[in-house]
Amino acid sequence: MVRFLHTSDWQLGMTRHFLEGEAQARYTGARIDAIRSVADVARREGCEFVVVAGDVFESSLVATQTVRRALEAMGSIDVPVYLLPGNHDPLDAVSVYSSRVFAAARPENVVVLDTPGLHEVAPGVELVAAPWFSKEPLSDLLADALAGLGPADGVRIAVGHGALDVLDPDESSVRSIGLAGLQRALADGVVHYVALGDKHTRLGVGEAVHYSGSPEVTSFREEQPGDVLVVDVSAGAPPVLTPHHVGTWSFVSVQAQVEGAADIDALDEELGALAPKDRTVVRTALQGTLTLADKARLDTLLDAYDDAFAARITWSSHDDIAVVVGDELTDLGVGGFVDHVVDRLAAQAGVGGAAGPGPAGAGSAGDEAGTARDALSLLYRLAKGPAA
């Protein structure tokens, strides 16, 4: 039996466009911290080595600072670390792994799986690596690496990167990893565990084929990000997996129907409950029809959360707040010609005295109705005075 730590898709050097200023810096820092967390887990769980199944770096063209910091953090891992070049950091002419910085800063325990096929990592323990040599390989690299191998003498672990054919939406893709072949290899005892990278969310396909997912969230779509796997592999027995959560950031989508003050209260509560806010990115998709007053309140509310969260963004394609112009403006007692303006804006914004539904947030510069709605809101705010 051998115990090791399976992780992948560190994507070091990645930036998120919705993170601004210091938030981006903290996020970058968190990705380096994840490596130290891996070190902690490996130490605590007594792992013999660490396998990173591809995409250690976001790109071959990362800054030297990123490379040095990453390697420095990897040096804090007590056991060997095996890095598999993936589709983001392939072993091409400009590969990070062949750069001088990498060569100079690489700690002893860090090994790049730079040749396809067998790598003995400990007596009786072998890795079958399928590194990427370009961004667009023309075959199933893992299948190529496994081809011609007979049953293992000791324990053998396949390390690959890419989408399994069963998961790949592109059926014609030549480089999808064939699940059937893996299962055959597992059944024949050629390998005992397949450590995969590429998906940023943890996912197991059968007993012995697993994606570890990214140790720190990278996208709103990920279901189970932030984990690493501690795997016990032995010949002749199914592997035993223990996920450990190391991620500290979360990306949250909040979808809500907002029809009035009560719904705004509920939204406030929901957002307020998210923590820690400085490491949470919220994407809101709100739908409903609000009065000018409620819309103003919602805007104020969201403005406040914009500051509190690491980032708060509007999920434009799912966001749709309509504004109703009721008696609010006339209630303010402005009267006179302003009423005419209200009528004209309302007509421009939609029908009659109320603005019809429409994607309020998506009011582009050329969108007349949207502009009219914005103008109504502005008028409301001005009419109500600076307190509004």
Add this chain to the structure above:
Amino acid sequence: MEIRDFKGIEHRELRFPDRGILVVEGPNEVGKTSMIEALDLLLDHKDTSRRAEIRAARPIGRDVGPFVEVEMSTGPYRFTYRKRWLRRSLTELDVTAPTREQLVGDVAHERVRALLAQTADLHLWRALRLMQASPLDPAELSGSPALAAALDRAAGAANAPGGEGDTILAAAEEVYLRYFTAKSGQPTGEYRVLGERLERAEAAVAAAQAGLDEVAADVDRHARLQAEITECARQETAARAALDQVEAHWADVEDVVAAAQRARRAHDDARRDHDLAIGRAQERARAVRDLAERELALAGARSTLDELRERLAPDDAAAAGRAAELDAAVAAEARTRADLVAARARAEHAREAEELREVEARLDRIDRASADLHAARAAADEAPVDAAALRRVEDAARDLAVARAREDAVSARVSVRRLDGHPVVEVDGSPLILDAPWERALSEPVTLVVGGEVEIALAPDEAASRLAAGVAQAREALDDALVRAGVDSLDAARAAHDVRRDREEDVRSARDALAALLSGDNRDDLAAARDRLRERPAENAENAESTEGADDVESTAPTEPPEAGLTRAREAHDAARDEVERVRDAHHAARESGHEARIELARAESLAEAVAAETAGLSARLAAAREACADADLESARESAAARAEEASREAGRHEQRVREADVDALRTQLESARAEVPGVLRRRRELEDDRLRVAARLEHAGGQGRREAFDAARSEHAHVTRLFEATTRHAQAARLLRTLLRDESDAARRAYVRPFTDAITRLGRVVYGASFDVEVADDLSVTSRTVDGRAVPFAHLSSGAKEQLAILTRLACASVVDAEHGVPVLIDDALGYSDPDKLRRVCAAFGRLDPGAQVVLLTCTPGRYSAIGHADVVRL
């Protein structure tokens, strides 16, 4: 209204009708304006106030407090309000409607203030009065709520400008200006900055993208180069194999080629030998032919030589004769030349003798003339009275005459005559002769003795004495001049001078004669020339002698004149010279012809000798050659060489055929290309390797630059700025739309709002100015211009009368627009002073058009000014 002790008014009570027009007439200082002041003080100031205007209201010289009481209606209220200031101050308010109420003191004051604020338009109250002293500005009506409300109602809809709408418009304007410039509506401030930042962000993304693309392209290129290098290696192997094969084949072919070359060389040798043999045979034949030719030529030369020798013999004799002739001619010429020289000497001698004679004759004449001149000069010197001496004598004589004349003119004259028979008279001791009276000027003392009895001493006066001395002096001078001239009188001097002048004339003529003889020459020069000539004849004579002595022939004519002799001698010499020339030419020609013949002979001799030598040489060489190789041997050698050459040619032809069959050229081409291919492939591979290294170096450089992160950062910035920009754009567009609409509607509302007020002014104005009257009213309800008969005049440019009329009309219009309920009285203090009677009448007519509910008070000091107003009440103070 009741007033006590207010300025000049001791007590006055005045009742204003509730509505309609009241005309208050009164003389100046009766206190019309004071009534209005009193009303203002009552409403504005507490009874405790001691303000300047209140103290000014106290009657002069009386210690009483001014008192004002007014009963008035405002809104639903009717009340009586009275106040006294300064002395026994009091404030009392009795409200009678709608509910009774009584208040005093400050409470009452505050209550009235509140009632008025609630029900009356105090702004309008101030605006609707036209006071005596105030400038004729348009009424300040825009702040009046009552007018505004009235105009609102008149405009129909609830679209009044001002108030909160204007506040919002101002706020919207402010928001708009946050995004756009006021003038051109261009983005400004943060909006503009964002726009620029977005552009920069776009450019940065594009640049970062380009950086990435560059790397991607290089990665592709690197892979492609790698593939090509592999291909090159394969090509190199193939090329080497092909080369080896061709090289082997080439080695075989080279042997064939070498054999062919050898055969060709052998053929060349044989042909050369053959040519040599042919040459030798031909040479021998030529030598035989040449020898025969030379022998023939030698015979010809020898016969020519003999012929020439025979021809040359007589020529030599003729040449000798010519030489003797020439010698004789030369001798004759020498003789005639000597004759010529002698003749020349003789001629020269004759010419010089003649010259000597002439010079001697001339010198003789000169010497004679010179002696004449000396004689004349001596004669002249003997006559001493020259022109100067004569002038001195004449001058002295004249001076004496003048002195005498002067003495006679000045001196007293003494005339003494001895009378017959009377004693002797002595004058200065000399007795006077009878009948010869003694008379003279008294220039010196004279003593007369008459008869011895009487002595009369006459003395000249001093002047006469001086003159007498002058006469004496002049006489002395004359005597001196005469002595110097060697004569004794003036006449003698003159005669002597005549002699002298004649003799000087002789001297002059003698000098002229001498000068004529010399004619510019110097006598000494002439004498020297004569001496020179005198010495010459000796030489010439000698020459002539010797010449004559040496030549007997010429001496036969000694009497011949030298010139003729010279001419003859020259002619003889010329003839002799010509003879020499002629004989010399002949001699020359003879010698010349002999010379050419001799040259010809010499040439023929040497030719003959050369031909003989040549012939001998040729003969000897031919003999030697024949000794070495007989003629027959030469021919046989030629034949055998021809045969060998033929054989070699056939052999070479056979080898050429074999080479042609081997197709050497094609094989050589193959070999060359096979040899070239390998270096070509290597070169290409080297180039590819270099390329790959360059790309790798570029990639290594670019790889460390973090371009991906830079790109991501640029994209993040771009996304961020795009979000900000779009949000700001939305806000900006909203602000612009709102501002545009608000301005539109505000302007429209204002136009609708101003209309009823304008209508009211126009209605009243047409009464005054006729149907063409029109006014333009600004949004603040001020009249900006008046139009009459199509001529628009800005308010400020109107005459005082017109301004005043418009001011009144504006107020009346206002009063007619505002209903009685909210209306305030119109107060016009002493107006229309600037208006002509016609305008006055018309304005009065306009008053008549007023709403009967309006309250108008007209104060005037001119009785009857408003008499044209039909239904006005009139109060006279």
